Amino acid sequence: LTVSTALRDMMRADETAAILLVELERLGPPARPVTIPTEAQVVELLTLLNAPVEDIPDVVEARPLIADDPEVVWLLERHVNFLDHYTGVVGGVPRFVEIPPQIGPLSRFFYLYVYMCAFPNVRKYHASLGIPDDVSLEILSDLGRNMRVNQKRTGSSGLAAPWWCMLHFRGVIYQFGRIQFERAILGEAMAESINAAGFQANPTDQTLSLHIPDFMGPFPPVAIDASIARAKEFFAKYIPEQPTEFGVCYSWLLDDQMPDHLSADSNIIRFHNRFHLINQWDRNDSGAALFLWGLSTIPAKPREGASTLERAIIAHHASGGHWGGGSGWTRL
Ligand SMILES: CC(C)(COP(=O)(O)OP(=O)(O)OC[C@H]1O[C@@H](n2cnc3c(N)ncnc32)[C@H](O)[C@@H]1OP(=O)(O)O)[C@@H](O)C(=O)NCCC(=O)NCCS
Secondary structure, eight states, rough: OOHHHHHHHHHHHHHHHHHHHHHHHHHOSSSSOOOOOOOHHHHHHHHHTTTOOGGGHHHHHHHHHHHHHHHHHHHHHHHHHHHHHHHTTTTOOOOOOOOOOGGGGGGHHHHHHHHHHHHHHHHHHHTTTOOOHHHHHHHTTTHHHHHHHHHHHHSSSOOOSSTHHHHHHHOEEEEEEEEEEEEEEEOHHHHHHHHTTHHHHHHTOOEOOOOOOOOSOOOHHHHHHHHHHHHHHHHHHTTTTSSSEEEEEGGGGGTTTGGGOOOSSSSHHHTOOOOOOOEEEEEOOOOHIIISSSSSEEEESTTTTTOOOHHHHHHHHHHHHOOEEEEEEEEE
């Protein structure tokens, strides 16, 4: 079985992947030529996008797996065209699927090549809106940060959660310092809660979904306020159709048990206090385990020198409790 046949079989067998495959086929070949970067260009581009230097040789080495296999190139071109097609489109876009590790190194590097090939297109999109270069590169360099996240989670080079960067390379997420702002749809539950609080909102309204990138240290309220101020100014100027009155957040940080375990002056609790929580989800421990330690389960004991948060999460879990996450809205 060739790698590309195994990959195609995997996509047909998996429900989400099958939907994506149909869509990739429907959209057809790329409207603009797709150029796979040369080895030198891979190094240059990944350096620009904040990739861990030590991971770059692995990405270069994986190039022939993609470039020399016509079926993989076929798939790559369709993924790039898909991103191009859905650029600037808010909500309701099918997700890329994780390629299982059994497929081999392609599972770690395929999407890096997709995003590198999509780079010129999203840069043109940003430029067409007049978005300054530094703003464009600030968000696109989250690709390199997600290679660091992959190291944290798997101990190897590659890209974690490959569907995540679809937002970046479709031009629907921007970062201003500590916070990223994703253009999103409000939805029924959020709109209902906002209306109940006496404001006006429709489920189909656009909103900004807040994300907190890893590896950037603490997120004190002043940093968040500064991010919000920059975001409001940015959207008013470059994407004026984007409303900025309300922001939403879906996060493990918004588990409503947090205030019972952290002090009121911690940044996480002060972040909490900005939101009207509307929903709590499954307490399966996965969010805390993944975002704190890059693990799938919460460790039994804190390591030497563990922080207050780590100790609190572990203590609650060790005494039979569980952690989930929540969602809420705030006025920006
Ligand atoms: C969200 C985040 C910025 C909060 O950090 P913070 O501003 O330091 O938060 P707090 O002030 O509430 O921290 C309280 C305590 O927990 C510790 N802590 C916070 N985040 C921690 C983390 N990711 N790992 C270990 N300890 C952490 C702090 O060091 C502090 O400990 P101390 O009192 O012993 O010094 C940080 O956890 C982070 O970067 N997380 C990764 C990204 C993430 O989870 N994003 C959300 C995805 S949905």
